[in-house]
Amino acid sequence: MMHDTIADIVRYAWQVVLDQEFVHDQDRFLDKGGDSLSAVRIAVRIHRELAVDISIETVLTAKTLGGLIAWAEHSTEVDAPPAITARGIAGIHDVSPQLERKLHIAQQDHVKKRQIVAVALELTGCLDIAALTGAVNAVVDRHTMLSCRFGMSDDGPFAIYDPDARVRLEVLHLPDLRDAGRLEAAVAEASVKDFDIWRGPLGRIQLFVASPDRAVLLIAVDHIAFDGWSTRIAVRDFAAAYREARSTGTALREPMEHTISDFARWHRQILDGPRGAALRSFWRNYLAGTDAMYNFSQFRRFTRSAKNYQGAWSVAELSAESSERIRKLASVIDVTTYSIWASIFLLVARSLLETEDVAVHTSTANRATTEMEDMVGYLSHGLILRSVVSGDPSFTSYAQANNLSFLSAYGHQELTSADVAKMLWPDRYIESPNLSSIYFDVGMPQSEAYFSEDLIAAPVSLPPSFVDFGLFGFLTDGPDGRAVFRILYNHEFMSADTARSVLMWWLNIARQVARSPDARLSELLAQAGGVPREIRAC
Template identity: 30%
Template sequence: FMDRLEPGSVEYNVPSPMWFDGPVDVAALGAALGALVARHEVLRTRLVAGPDGVAYQVIDPPGPVPLPVVDVSGVAEPMAAASCLVEADAAEPFDLAAGPLVRACLVRAGLDRCVLVLSMHHVVSDEWSERIFWRELSALYRALRAGEPDPLPPLGVQYADFAVWQRSWLTGDVLDGQLAYWRDKLAGAPVLDLPTDRPRPPVRSSEGAAAGFTIPAETADAVRRIARANGATMFMTLLAAFDVVLARYCGTDDVTVGTPVAGRTRAETEDLIGFFVNTLVLRADLSGDPSFAELLRRVRETTLDGYAHQDLPFEQLVDALVTERDRSRPPLFQVLFSYDPPAPEDDNENTRLADDRADSHPGWDTGSGPGPDAGPSPLRVKTDLGVTLVDSGRALIGEIQYSTALFDAATIDRMAGHLAVVLEAVAAGAGRRVAELPILSAAERRQLIADGDGAVVALPGVGGAHDLVAERVRQHPDAVAVVCGSRLVTYGGLWERAGRFAGLLRAAGAGPESVVGLCLPRGIDLVAAVLG
């Protein structure tokens, strides 16, 4: 639906480039890609619209995967040139009907420096799938380079099998029950009205940026203790703290946030590449100024209920609950929150993606990427804000992705600081009421005190704002009073316009204490009418 609503959009592209050092066996790498695509049918799948307009899957037969090689080692700045190719690939849309929905290119930036430029469409992949992709590509590449047979065990099922099962299971009473739960849970949920730095554009922009921050290990350890003491997970505890920040920002006690879930509730899906991830809409109730412990209890209950009803795809929930699409904002929620727990040391299935990639080739670089001479890849965001906290086992590593059409970087940095302050306060004890939790940093508090510590100035003895404007007209009639786009008006000109409005109002019968309605677009005439 989104692909047809916004043709050519790259919002759901999943770029996954990998820089590496050392020689690369291009033939082995190309063969490994082909074997991986042959292994997972979803990577050979296209979505073609039928006569009724509904898309259906078309699975193409296995075949070689093109792996063009581009050599930029001879240009003046090869690393920057390679990074530009990565960005260009990320900005190239996929054709869901024509396919393919995965593409690769090898870029040489030097004798021992290359980047594998890889992109997939989100419809065939998710974060879990990326880890599988890199792990299996690693194993296949090593085997092919060494002349060994395919080391991967055959798959018992394919993504299409899961799709058929889900479609047949999620019907009748099961579907009705899931829909009924979410209808009741989200009934009357308000739009989260975030204070933005700029007016919201009529059509949402996917252009974004990201800001990183860290929650110190001492605070993180205390929050872990709070979670255990209240029978909650770290995800629930961190989400409750973030709900406090959003409630304070938006002046509300009803906060709705989206969160991703893996969607792999059956063991057969754990080794499959495909789009399994689902999004839950979690609504927090902060009414009655509860203690943080009570808020955490509410968030825990809501989260567990959501997990129990996670099988309804988010797209179906939107179709059922959203009768009229607002293209200026995402449906049902505007803020996404996720938490990545520390990976068990003995569980290779859940190691970080960088570890999976690093194991694949002794020269693959999981560190700084292309280096300081190449800029960051462009970021596409699907929500106004997206907060991720990664648990390193000690500190919490945070990132806020945000829409640059709405927010400035400084605003997001302050928000990250406010979340850190709330977590620090929660770490000191969960018994404090939500309204008592501080949100301002020490520097912000000092600034507020300093701003209010100036000399006392007597208020002018005037009867209203019009008297202040009149005095300004007398002193500086040629000074600019109002600017609207490319138009401006001086205080003298504004006073003259206001006088004409006042004459019209008097002629219409208006006088002192009369209530007069104004219906004018924002601009110079509106200011003059208010003054008149």
């Protein structure tokens, strides 16, 4: 699409990223659902089209579409970023720094359990198995990583395209599993089975058929080849290919023009240039004065002493009224909704660790470029968010300060947590599982997928396959506007009762923030009931 003016280019980037058909200059970024990820994507599009030096902070501080247009019209051109070059799918593929680290870790003897990313959909209605088989083949053809395996040479790890390692659909007719509980148990068991990443395939797609009108589709892939974002892309592509197969008899999906290898080469090119130098300087300053790998003494014994990585979820919901108050607070004080939720979780970590300097691990989809938006693979990576707010400020001041810190980190996300670890702790970055033992993230729950008018696909809950964090907080939007709080915990590190106490402590803090956002932190924590005794003992 051609755009004649700077304003047209900015408006189009805003429309595409925020999924807005009609836009107005007075539209506020945060009111239109904008967050740090969409700010990055808008910045990347504008940078490419206009060759201007734009950051995530620029998008957010502009506040409105009109403000962003005004900034762009008065900006100065800089060198355009290098393009991502497509080089085909055959042969050996480069791997990204974060994937390289994971492959080195996979070679170590202490890693006996693989981390699996899985999604399961219960299919009810008129299921056409031939069409589903065609859809699976079309999607595997589209995404190169589903036909790869990994290898290791003297020069380091690599991926190789191997048709023998191709993921295929396996249909299992199991009439004895018509009972819902038995069917779900069989799917859950299959969802955590390991893969041999050196021989392939890297995943499995299985259809558990209990009756002619009821089945469960399981998509399970080793995390080294698949991230959480990939599950949504894969389900969307499977559903579209299935509809096409039903209507035309052929499920055709255009192969992705670019591969993970193309991204890896482009990423290394960025890191070897001026941008890479700026990124390394930022992260040295951002993490100065803290050893984010080892400053969590309460969790130190867990990180490598665990005999297994089995875990479970503990779940609770915040009322719709309180959830909405917190979401509106973000707009009122001009911070992202993510920063509000993350700040609430940081109060849990701050109290538990008894320190004002808290760093948490989060993840970024790492798909800011248009070439990578629809790619399946391990593109996401860890990001460290640091909060160093001292004293006893109000929660709103605390969230605003954290928002600035978080946005600066997101604005420098091209240097992955693996890159940061290798730079700051070269002798330990392979041995340590994560830069921080505390993890927080906000995501969208897997929703129903539209396969066809006569086939309903509803998500099935699956157990976690691998828990390598001391404390993992996850928040999603639930029904009727309620925020769903989840704690993922390792059985060796934390009992179910302790995990529940952590969860309810977190929920109580959120309730107090919804009621009194201007209260001081000490007041909020006191009103939430104080740190439960069993949490201190963990």
